[in-house]
Amino acid sequence: MKSFWLASVAAFVVPAVLAPAAMAQTAAPGSTAVQAAPGGAVAQAAPDIDQNVIIVTATRRAQVLSDVPIAVSVVSAEQLQNSGGTDIRQLNQLAPSLLVSSATNESNGAARIRGIGTVGENPGLESSVAVFIDGVYRSRTGVGLTDLGPIERIEVLRGPQGTLFGRNASAGLINITTALPKFEFGGQGEATYGNFNNIRLMGSLTGPIFGDKAAFRVDGVFNKRDGFLRDVVSGRDLNNRDRFLVRGQLLLKPSDDLTVRLIGDYNQKNEECCGAAILSPVVGLSRDAQGNVVSGPNGIANLVKSLGGIYRTATDGKPYIYETALTPGVGYGQRTRDWGASGEVNWDLGGATLTSITGYREFKNKSAQDADFNRIDLLQTEGANRKFQTFSQEIRLQGNAFNDRLDYLVGGYFAKEKLHTDTNIRYGADFEAYYNAQLRPATGLPNTLQTFANAIGYVTPPGQSLLNNTGIAPGTYFKQQSTNYALFTHNVVSIVPDKVLLTLGLRYTNEKKELETVFGSTNNFCGALRRFAGPLGGLAPLQRTVTSIACVINNTAGPGFAAGSPGTERKEDEFTGTAVLSVKPIDEVLVYGSYSRGYKAGGFNLDTSALNGLNPQATDLQFAPEIVTAFEFGAKLDLREFKFNAALFYQRFNDFQLNTFNGVNFEVSNIQSCDADLGGRDRDLIAGNSACPGKSKAGVIAKGLELEAFLFPTDDLTVTTGFTYADTGYANNLTGLNGVSLAPTLFQLPGQQLSNSSQYVVTGSAAWTPKINETLSALMYLDFRYMSALNTGSDLDFEKIQDGFALVNGRIGLYGPAKRWGIELWGQNLFDVRYQQVAADAPLQGSGTFRAVQRGLSASASQIFVTFPAEPRTYGVTVRTKF
Numbered sequence: 057m058k059s060f061w062l063a064s065v066a067a068f069v070v071p072a073v074l075a076p077a078a079m080a081q082t083a084a085p086g087s088t089a090v091q092a093a094p095g096g097a098v099a100q101a102a103p104d105i106d107q108n109v110i111i112v113t114a115t116r117r118a119q120v121l122s123d124v125p126i127a128v129s130v131v132s133a134e135q136l137q138n139s140g141g142t143d144i145r146q147l148n149q150l151a152p153s154l155l156v157s158s159a160t161n162e163s164n165g166a167a168r169i170r171g172i173g174t175v176g177e178n179p180g181l182e183s184s185v186a187v188f189i190d191g192v193y194r195s196r197t198g199v200g201l202t203d204l205g206p207i208e209r210i211e212v213l214r215g216p217q218g219t220l221f222g223r224n225a226s227a228g229l230i231n232i233t234t235a236l237p238k239f240e241f242g243g244q245g246e247a248t249y250g251n252f253n254n255i256r257l258m259g260s261l262t263g264p265i266f267g268d269k270a271a272f273r274v275d276g277v278f279n280k281r282d283g284f285l286r287d288v289v290s291g292r293d294l295n296n297r298d299r300f301l302v303r304g305q306l307l308l309k310p311s312d313d314l315t316v317r318l319i320g321d322y323n324q325k326n327e328e329c330c331g332a333a334i335l336s337p338v339v340g341l342s343r344d345a346q347g348n349v350v351s352g353p354n355g356i357a358n359l360v361k362s363l364g365g366i367y368r369t370a371t372d373g374k375p376y377i378y379e380t381a382l383t384p385g386v387g388y389g390q391r392t393r394d395w396g397a398s399g400e401v402n403w404d405l406g407g408a409t410l411t412s413i414t415g416y417r418e419f420k421n422k423s424a425q426d427a428d429f430n431r432i433d434l435l436q437t438e439g440a441n442r443k444f445q446t447f448s449q450e451i452r453l454q455g456n457a458f459n460d461r462l463d464y465l466v467g468g469y470f471a472k473e474k475l476h477t478d479t480n481i482r483y484g485a486d487f488e489a490y491y492n493a494q495l496r497p498a499t500g501l502p503n504t505l506q507t508f509a510n511a512i513g514y515v516t517p518p519g520q521s522l523l524n525n526t527g528i529a530p531g532t533y534f535k536q537q538s539t540n541y542a543l544f545t546h547n548v549v550s551i552v553p554d555k556v557l558l559t560l561g562l563r564y565t566n567e568k569k570e571l572e573t574v575f576g577s578t579n580n581f582c583g584a585l586r587r588f589a590g591p592l593g594g595l596a597p598l599q600r601t602v603t604s605i606a607c608v609i610n611n612t613a614g615p616g617f618a619a620g621s622p623g624t625e626r627k628e629d630e631f632t633g634t635a636v637l638s639v640k641p642i643d644e645v646l647v648y649g650s651y652s653r654g655y656k657a658g659g660f661n662l663d664t665s666a667l668n669g670l671n672p673q674a675t676d677l678q679f680a681p682e683i684v685t686a687f688e689f690g691a692k693l694d695l696r697e698f699k700f701n702a703a704l705f706y707q708r709f710n711d712f713q714l715n716t717f718n719g720v721n722f723e724v725s726n727i728q729s730c731d732a733d734l735g736g737r738d739r740d741l742i743a744g745n746s747a748c749p750g751k752s753k754a755g756v757i758a759k760g761l762e763l764e765a766f767l768f769p770t771d772d773l774t775v776t777t778g779f780t781y782a783d784t785g786y787a788n789n790l791t792g793l794n795g796v797s798l799a800p801t802l803f804q805l806p807g808q809q810l811s812n813s814s815q816y817v818v819t820g821s822a823a824w825t826p827k828i829n830e831t832l833s834a835l836m837y838l839d840f841r842y843m844s845a846l847n848t849g850s851d852l853d854f855e856k857i858q859d860g861f862a863l864v865n866g867r868i869g870l871y872g873p874a875k876r877w878g879i880e881l882w883g884q885n886l887f888d889v890r891y892q893q894v895a896a897d898a899p900l901q902g903s904g905t906f907r908a909v910q911r912g913l914s915a916s917a918s919q920i921f922v923t924f925p926a927e928p929r930t931y932g933v934t935v936r937t938k939f
Contacts, residue, residue, distance in 0.1 A: 110122075110130060110699070110766070111130075112124050112128055112130055112211060113209075113211070113233075114128060114211040114213055114220065114229075114231045115128075115220060116220055116452070116454060116465055116546070117463065117548075120694070121692075121699070121701075122646060122692045122693070122694035122699060122701070123640075123646060123692075124692075125557070125559065125636050125638035125646065125648035125650065125690070126213065126214075126215070126636070126648075126650070126688075126690075127153075127213070127214040127215060127688060127690060127701075127703045127705070127762060128211055128212065128213050128214065129150070129151040129153070129154075129211070129212040129214070129764070129778075130209060130210070130211050130212075131147060131150050131151065131209065131210040131211075131212070132209055133206065133207050133208060133209060133235070135150060135821070135823070136150070136207065136210065138821075138823060138835070138837040138839075138867055139821070139837075139839050139865055139867075140865055140867065140882055140884050142203045142204065142256070142277075142279070143200060143201050143202060143203060143204055144156050144167070144187070144197075144200035144201065144204070144210070144230060144232070145157075145158075145165070145201060147210065147212065147230070148841055148863075149819060149821075149839050149840070149841050149863065149865060150819065150821070150839070151212050151778070151819070152762070152778040152779060152780040152817040152818065152819040152841070153169055153170050153212075153214055153762055153780045153782070153817070154167065154168070154169055154212055154228075154230075155167070155168045155173070155812060155813075155814075155843075156168075156197070156200075156201075157812060157893040157894060158198070158201060158330065158893065158894075158924070159177065159330065159893065159894040159896070159924045160177060160330055160332075160425065160924065161177055161198070161329070161330060161390065161421065161423055162198060162201045162202075162325075162327075162329055162330060162390075163196075163198040163199075163201065163325075163390070163392050163419075163421045163423075163442075164177035164179075164196065164197075164198045165197050165198040165200070165201040166183070166197055166812075167183060167184075167185035167187070167197045167200075167228075167230065168184075168185065168227070168812060168813065169184075169185050169212070169214050169215075169227045169228035170214060170215075170227065170228070170705065170707070170758050170760065170780070170782045170784060171758055171782045171784025171809070171810050171812075171813030171814075172184055172185075172226070172227040172228075172707070172709070172756070172758055172784060172810070172813075173185055173227060173812070174197075174713065174715065175714060175715045175716070175811060175812075175850045177715075177722065178661060178662060178663060178715050178722045178724060179196070179442050179444075179475060179477050179662055180475075180534075180536065180659045180660045180661055180662040180663075180677075180724070181659065181713055181715055181724065182195065182196070182656060182657060182659070183196060183197045183225070184225065184226045184227035184228075184656055184682070184713075185197065185225060185227050185228045185229065185230060186217065186221070186223050186224070186225035186228075186229045186230070187199065187200050187229075187230045187232070188221060188223075188229065188230070188231045188232065189204075189232045189234065190232070190233060190234055190317075190319055190398060190400070191398070191400055191413040191415075191450070192396070192398045192413060192415035192417065192448060193221070193222055193223040193415075193446075193448055193471065194417065195417075195419075195444055195446050195473055196419070196444070199394055199419060200230065200232070202299055202301065202323050202325060202392070202394065203277045203279055203299060203300075203301050203323065204232065204234065204301075205234060205235075205258070205260075205275045205276075205277050205301050205303055206234065206235035206244075206258070206260055206275055207232060207233065207234050207235060208233040208234060208235050208236060209233050210230065210231065210232050210233070211230075211231040211233075212228065212229070212230055212231075213228055213229040213230075213231065214228045214703075214705075214762070215227075215228060215650075215652055215654075215686050215688060215705065215707070216228075216632070216634075216652045216653065216654020216655075216684050216686050216707075217229040217654065218542075218544060218561075218563040218565070218632045218633070218634075218654060218655065219544050219545065219546040219561030219562065219563050219632075219633060219634055220465070220544075220546050220561070221450075222413070222448065222450035222467070222469035222471070222542070223448075223469065223471065223540075223542075224542070224563060224565055224632060224654065224655055224656070225654065225656065226654040226655060226656040226682050226683075226684045226709070227654075227684070234275075234303065234319075235260070235273065235275070236273065236305070236307060236317070237262050237263075237271035237272055237273035237305050237306070237307040237317075238262045238263070238271060238273070239263075239264045239268055239271045240262075240263065240264070241262070241263030241264065242261075242262055242263065242938065242939055243259070243260055243261040243262065243938065243939055244258075244259070244260045244936070244937065244938035244939075245257075245258065245259040245260070245936070245937050245938070246258045246259075246934055246935065246936045246937070247934070247935050248932055248933070248934040248935075249932055249933060250281075250882075250930055250931055250932020250933070251929075251930055251931055251932065252281050252282040252283070252284055252930065253280075253281060253282045254279075254280075254281040254282075254297075254930065254932055255278075255279070255280050255281070256277070256278065256279040256280075256281075257276075257277070257278045257279075258275075258276070258277045258278075259275070259276050260273065260274065260275045260276075261273070261274050262274075265306075268309065269308065269309055269310060270306060270307065270308050270309070271306070271307045272304070272305065272306055272307075273303075273304070273305040273307075274302075274303070274304050274305075275301070275302070275303045275304075276300070276301065276302050276303075277300060277301040278299075278300045279297050279298075279299050279300070280296075280297060280298050280299075281296055281297040281298075282296055283295040283296035283328065283329075283331075284378055284925075284927060284928055285331045285333065285378050285379070285380055285925065286378060286379050286380070287331070287379075287380055287381065287382045288366065288368060288379050288380070288381050289366070289381050289382055289383075289384055289431050290382065290384065292328075294328050294329065294330075294331035294380065294387075294388055295327075295328070295329050295330055295331055295925075296327055296328055296329070297325075297327060298325065298326045298327050299323065299324065299325040299326075299327070300323065300324060301321065301322070301323040302321065302322050302323070303319065303320070303321035303322075304319070304320050304321070305317065305318065305319050305320075306318040312404075313403060313404040313405075314401070314402070314403050314404070315401070315402045315403075316399065316400070316401050316402075317399070317400040318397075318398075318399050319397065319398045319399075319400075320395075320396070320397045321395060321396060321397075322393075322394075322395040323393075323394050323395070324391075324392060324393050324394070325390065325391070325392040326389075326390075326391055327389075327390050328387055328388045328389055328390070329388055329390055330388060330924055331380045331382070331388055331429070331924075332380060332429045332896070332922035332923060332924050332925075333368070333376035333377065333378065333379065333380055333922065333923055333924075333925050334367050334368060334369050334376060334380070334429075334898070334920065334921070334922055334923075335375055335376055335855065335856075335892075335895060335920075335921040335922060335923050336369040336370040336371075336374070336375060336376060336377075337351075337369060338354050338357050338367055338369055338920060339351040339352065339353075339354055340352050340353055340354040340355060340356075340357075340916065340917065340918050341904065341906060341909045341916060341917040341918075342909065342915065342916045342917075343909060343912070343915070347912070349906060349909050349910050354902065354918050354920070355918055356494075356901055356902040356918040356919075356920060357901075357902075357918075357920060359490070359493055359494065360430065360432050360490075360901060360920075362493075363432050363486055363489060363490060363493070364431055364432055364486070365381070365430045365431050365432035366381035366430065366431045367381070367430075367920070368380060368381060374890045375858070375890060375891070375892060375923065376890065376892075376923055376925060378925060378928060380429065381430055381431040382426045382429075382430075382431060383426050383428075383430070383431055383432070383433040383436070383484065384431075386424070386425075386426040386433070386436055387424060387426065388423070388424065388425055388426065389423070389424050390421065390422070390423040390424075391420075391421070391422045391423075392419075392420065392421045392422075393418075393419070393420045393421075394417070394418070394419045394420075395417075395418055396415060396416055396417035396418060397415070397416055398413065398414060398415035398416070399412075399413070399414045399415075400412070400413045400414075401413075405455075407455050407456070407457075408453055408454060408455025408456075409453070409454050409455065410451070410452070410453050411450075411451065411452045411453075411454070412449075412450070412451045412452075413448075413449070413450040413451075414448070414449050414450075415446075415447070415448045415449075416445075416446070416447050416448075417444070417445075417446045417448075418443075418444070418445050418446075419442075419443070419444040419446075420441075420442070420443045420444075421440075421441070421442045421443075422439065422440070422441050422442075423437070423439075423440045424436075424437055424438060424439060424440070425437040425440070427481060427899055428484070428898070428899050428900060428901065429898055429899070429922050430898070430901070432484075432486050432490065433484030433485045433486045433487070434483070434484045434486060434487050434490060434899065434900050434901075435481060435482070435483065435484055435487070435608075435609075435720075435899055435900065436481065436482055436484055437479060437480065437481045438480045438481070438482065439478075439479070439480045440477075440478070440479045440480070440481075441476070441477065441478050441479075442475075442476070442477045443474075443475070443476045443477070444473060444474070444475055445473065445474045445475075446471060446472070446473040446474075447471065447472050447473075448469070448470070448471040449469070449470045449471070450467065450468070450469045451467060451468050451469075452465060452466070452467035453465070453466050453467070454466075460550070460553075461549065461550045461553070462547060462548070462549055462550070463547065463548040463550075464545070464546075464547045464548075465545060465546045465547065466543075466544075466545045467543070467544050467545070468541070468542065468543050468544075469540070469541065469542040469543075469544070470540070470541045470542075471538075471539075471540045471541075472537070472538070472539050472540075473537070473538045473540075474535070474536075474537050475534075475535070475536040475537075475538070475662075476533060476534070476535050477533065477534050477662050478532055478533035478534070479532070480532075481609055482609070483523045483608075483609065487523055487900075488503075488505055488521065488522060488523045490900075491504075491505060491605050492504055492505055495598070495601075495602075498598065499595075499598065504598070504602065505522055505523065505581075505602065505605070505606065506522055507595070508585070508592075508595060508598075508599075508602050509522055509581060509584075511592055511593075511595055512584055512585065512588040512590070512592075514580075514581055514584040514585075516581075517580065522581060523579075523581060523606065532573075532574060532575050532576040532577065532664070533573065533574055534571065534572075534573045534660075534662040535571070535572040535573065535619075536569060536570065536571050536572075536659075536660060536662065537569070537570045538567070538568070538569045538570075538657075538659075539567075539568045539569075540565065540566070540567050540568075540657075541565075541566050542563055542564060542565040542566070543563070543564045544561070544562065544563040544564075545561060545562055545563075546559070546560075546561040546634075547559065547560050547561070554640065555639065555640050555641075556637075556638070556639050556640075557636075557637075557638045557639075558635075558636070558637055558638075559634065559635065559636035559637075559638070559650075560633075560634075560635055561633050561634040561635075562631070562632075562633040563631070563632045563633055564629070564630075564631055565628075565629070565630045565631075565632065565655060565657075566627075566628070566629050567626075567627070567628040567629075567630075567657045567658075567681075568625070568626065568627050568628075569625070569626045569657070569658075569659050569660060570619060570620075570624060570625050571617060571619070571624040571625070571660050571674060571677070572616075572617065572618060572619040572624065573616040573617050574615060574616040575612045575615065575616045575664065577609070577610070577612060577664075579606070579607070579609050579610075581606050582603070582606045582607040582609070582610070585599070585602065585603045585606055585607070586603060586607070586670050587670070608720055608900065610664045610665050610667065610721075612664045612667050612672050617674045621674065622673075622674060622675075623673055623674030623675035623676075623677075623678065624674045626658060626659065626660070626678060628657060628658060628681055630655045630681065630683075631653075632652075632653045632654055632655045633652070633653055634650060634651065634652040634653075635650065635651050635652075636648055636649070636650040636651075637649055637650075644693060644694050644695055645691065645692070645693055645694075646691065646692040646694075647689075647690070647691045647692075648688075648689070648690050648691075649687075649688070649689045649690075650686075650687070650688045650689075650690075651685075651686070651687055652684075652685075652686040652687075652688075653683070653684070653685055653686075654683070654684040654685075654686065655681055655682070655683055655684075656681060656682040656713065657681050658678065658679050658680045658681040658682075658713075659678070659679060660674075660677045660678055660679075661677045661678075661679060661722075661723075661724040662677070663721055663722055663724075665720070665721035665722070665723070666721075666723065666724065679713060679724045679725070679726055679793070680711045680726045680793050681711065682709060682710070682711055682712055682713045682726075683709070683710045683711060684707055684708065684709045684710070685707070685708045685710075685754075686705065686706070686707040686708075687705070687706045687707075688703055688704065688705045688706075689703070689704045690702060690703035690704070696768075697767070697768045697769065698765070698766070698767055698768070699764075699765065699766040700763075700764070700765045700766075701762075701763070701764040701765075702761070702762065702763050702764075703761070703762045704760075704761055705758070705759065705760060705761075705762070706757075706758075706759045707757070707758040707759070708754035708756075708757055709727075709754055709755065709756035709757070709758070710728065710752075710753070710754050710755070711726040711727070711728060711755070711793060712726065712727040712728075712755050712756040713725075713726060713727075714726075714727050714802075714850065715850065716799075716801065716802065716850045716851050717849075717850060717851070717896050717897065718799075718801050718851075718897075719896075719897040719898075719899055719900065719903075720899050720900065723799060723801070725792050725793075725798055725799065725802065726755075726792055726793040727755035727756060727786065727790060727792070727798070727805070728748075728752040728753065728754070728755040728790070728791050728792065728793065728795070729752065729753055729754065729755045729786075729787035729788065729789050729790050729791065730748030730749070730750055730751075730752060730753075730789040730790075730791050730795065731748075731750045731751045731752070731753055731789075732748065732749050732750035732789070733789060734746055734748070734789045734791075738788075738789055738790045738791065738797075738798065738803070738805075738806050739803050739804075739806055739911070740800070740803060740913060741800040741803055741908065741913045741914070742800065743797070743799075743800050744797045745797060746790070746791055746797040746798060747791065747795060747796060747797045748789075748791040748795030748796075749795075750795075751795075752791060752794070752795050753787075754787065755786060755787050755790055755791075756784070756785070756786055756787070756810065757783075757784075757785060757787060758782060758783070758784040758785075759782075759783050759784075760780065760781045760782040760783050760784070761779075761780070761781045762778070762779070762780050762781075763777075763778060763779040763780075764776070764777070764778045765777045765778070772824060772825045772826050772827070773822070773823070773824050773825075774821075774822070774823045775821070775822045775823075776820070776821050777818075777819075777820055778818070778819050778820070779816075779817070779818050780816070780817045780818075781815060781816055782813060782814070782815060782817070783809075783815060784809060784810050784813045785807065785808055785809045785810060785813075786805045786806055786807060786808055786810065787806070787807070788806050788807045789806065790802070790805055790806045801851055802851060803907075803908075803913070804851060804852040804853065804854075804905070804907055805851075805852055808847075808852050809846070809847065811846070811847050811848065811849055811850045811851075811852060811856075812846055812847070812848055812894070813846060814843040814844045814845070814846045814860075815844050816842075816843075816844040816860075817841065817842065817843050817844070818840075818841070818842040819839070819840065819841045819842075820839060820840050820841075821837070821838065821839035821840075822836075822837070822838050822839075823835070823836075823837045824836045824837075828870075831872060831873045832870065832871065832872065832873075833870075833871045833875070834868070834869060834870055834871070835867065835868060835869035835870075835871070835880065836867075836868050837866065837867040837868070837869075838864065838865070838866045839864070839865050839866075840862055840863060840864040840865070841862065841863050842860065842861070842862040843860060843861060843862075844860040845857060845858065845859050845860045846858055848892045848893065848894050848895040848923070849894070849895045849896060849897075853895075853897075853905045853906070853907070853919075853921070854905065854906040854907050855895075855905065855906055855919070855921050856892075856895035856896075856921065856923075858891055858892045858895075861889050861891050862887075862889070863885055863889055863891075864885070864886045864887055865882075865883065865884050865885070865886065866882065866883050866886055867880055867881070867882040867883075868880065868881050868882075869881075875936075875938065876937065876938055876939065877935075877936065877937045877938075878935070878936040878937075879933065879934070879935050879936075880933065880934045880935075880936070881931075881932075881933055882931065882932060882933075882934060883929065883930070883931040884927070884929065884930045884931070885926075885927060885928065885929045885930065886929060887929070888928055888929035890925070890926075890928070891925075891926050892923040892924070892925065892926070893923070893924045893925065893926050894923065894924050895921055895922065895923040895924075896921070896922055896923075896924075897919055897920075897921060897922075898919070898920035898921060898922045901919070901920040902917070902918035902919035902920050903917070903918060903919055904916060904917025904918060904919055905917055905919060
């Protein structure tokens with residue numbers, strides 16, 4: 057409760073840092089900002105838009121925000137620029153219900169709304185929060201973690217979506233509209249230099265081609281920056297930036313009734329990302345005679361150090377330092393290529409508007425990784441490749457009928473996606489010695505692994521040691537083809553015109569996924585151990601332990617699963633929809649209540665660790681769709697200089713898709729709860745002990761309150777505030793799909809808040825743009841985000857909790873006449889707060905957790921933890937010009 061009151065006071069009492077719950081697109085009087093017309097057509101906005109009017113277009117109708125009966129946040133290009141944002145991660149500062157983060161690969165970032173999102177980096181899972189850029193669905197959130205270039209606005213829709221956009225989503229949606237071509241010749245440019253040798257250059261050119269019939273736009277962005285995480289072994293810096301974007305557009309208007317927008321873009325990243333730091337302190341845990349958890353030396357850490365490992369830990373009470381230690385010659389090189397083309401056609405048919413959006417996207421990512429995050433050489437990922445090829449087609453017809461008493465929209469959507477992923481992971485040179493040293497006290501043998509090999513008659517292949525240089529061969533891959541089509545409708549019925557409106561939306565989705573995979577593992581020792589059924593004498597008690605060690609890199613028998621073989625196809629049919637009743641008792645007030653049913657497709661876990669090593673079945677890889685039932689009650693007040701929005705929400709998630717890192721691999725589980733009391737069996741470490749004897753129900757519940765306020769006291773001052781309380785947690789008595797037991801690694805989940813979900817979030821901004829004289833103007837801007845404590849690990853280890861913290865950004869600027877030139881000084885994370893994005897078990901370095909020892913489930917714990925650090929304080933100068 058203390059965090060709640062602190063957050064509330066910060067948001068509503070301290071006006072200098074009032075929080076931004078989503079600022080919106082505003083246009084000063086006389087401006088000609090480009091935006092979407094009600095039918096989706098690209099058009100020039102009316103020149104007399106009031107400065108204090110916030111426009112929303114994600115509903116496919118250009119509406120004032122205070123008239124939209126859904127929870128939506130709108131971020132203008134100006135506000136994102138003031139906050140220093142170049143990708144969707146910066147939306148964290150501006151939308152309190154949204155959190156965007158990343159871990160081992162920025163191309164696999166995750167977005168969460170109201171605490172709900174898709175965890176982990178398995179390409180087989182789609183995001184709970186859909187991302188659209190210029191109307192085209194992007195199949196994974198990570199595409200938004202590159203430079204977006206100039207934008208028009210970003211809209212964040214909260215809650216399940218499916219009746220307005222081509223692709224459905226279970227938690228929310230981020231709709232990004234990039235800057236459009238203009239029929240007036242002009243351009244802009246900017247140059248930034250900051251600490252870490254940060255260089256960012258951006259330029260745009262736009263104008264007419266054939267009078268008022270065609271216009272073009274070209275945008276280019278280049279960004280290069282040194283890394284902020286130092287490898288103490290090689291001396292180089294990790295987590296750098298080296299990326300660029302080129303985007304070209306044509307806007308065609310052959311007639312007043314027809315508009316065509318063509319877009320082509322290409323962006324790439326060649327970076328060394330993402331290294332991890334060691335979480336401090338590194339200790340071992342045990343229980344004293346009174347049952348209290350006590351800390352002491354960590355035996356695994358001492359062993360790792362004896363073999364040449366290095367742990368760089370903080371000594372000042374901070375969670376980590378910006379240093380790491382990598383195996384010599386191993387790095388985190390990543391190459392990402394993302395390109396595509398789209399065409400949007402809007403045709404005014406008189407009584408209705410027909411909209412067609414066609415898109416093709418291709419996304420490639422190749423990465424390497426020192427997979428143990430330490431100088432000791434235990435695991436290496438030599439090459440992980442992911443390739444997405446996506447074609448999509450959306451078509452909508454929107455208009456009015458029955459004397460404007462019905463505003464209707466009907467649409468269809470088709471998408472076909474091909475996904476290819478492969479990984480070449482192998483044991484490192486120190487793996488065998490490391491585990492032999494751990495087993496020596498129990499066996500008294502200098503080389504336990506080789507002794508087992510001799511006992512079962514296993515002969516090491518020529519040119520190899522027992523385990524070194526063995527693993528998953530480059531021939532191992534997964535191919536997935538997804539075909540999706542949907543029909544949807546979204547209709548607004550005016551029961552009492554402008555006073556009482558009923559919105560009814562419905563969607564039918566058909567999803568088909570087809571899998572093909574080939575296995576090429578070279579870990580033959582693992583297979584031999586699994587198949588051996590003979591006597592082992594005194595070694596028998598250790599057989600399971602040694603098998604698990606040797607099979608860290610899974611050896612799956614057989615050639616793989618051919619396309620069309622049993623279990624390689626999934627077909628789903630789902631109906632989802634929404635109903636909203638909104639009432640305007642007076643012109644300044646809107647109240648509404650809504651019901652929604654949302655859906656996210658099931659699929660395949662594209663990881664061999666999910667398979668039974670002796671009898672692999674394609675069905676082992678499948679997981680079920682995620683279904684959400686949501687209720688929302690809201691109110692909006694619009695007094696021109698002051699606007700206030702409030703929403704209460706309650707959401708139940710059935711078969712919630714959880715992707716959990718177990719220390720080596722990602723495990724995909726569908727989370728349910730049992731209507732019978734399991735007596736705490738879901739909170740122990742006994743495999744198969746928490747099966748549900750009764751019926752299953754929702755495993756995740758999200759409920760809470762969202763508040764937003766906008767204050768325009770003068771023409772040159774804007775203050776906004778937002779507050780989100782989200783009690784987003786797992787139910788008690790947790791089970792898996794169809795009531796089966798969850799993995800013991802998930803024993804900490806029941807009754808707890810989801811990972812990366814704060815209960816309280818407060819965001820705030822204040823922008824003052826005074827005139828200095830007739831030619832000069834200025835900018836003073838400040839924003840902040842406060843988050844209460846959250847757990848940054850998907851398995852909710854106590855050690856991965858991040859205490860509450862606040863981030864503050866600031867910017868001051870000086871501008872010439874009509875802002876034809878400007879210079880800005882800026883700072884991000886001004887107070888240099890050191891916080892975690894995601895924390896994880898350091899692979900193969902220890903076991904056990906604080907809660908396991910505390911609850912008496914384990915006698916001791918020695919696990920080492922790593923975190924993927926967020927950026928430290930950055931600052932610099934930006935020079936702008938336009939004509």
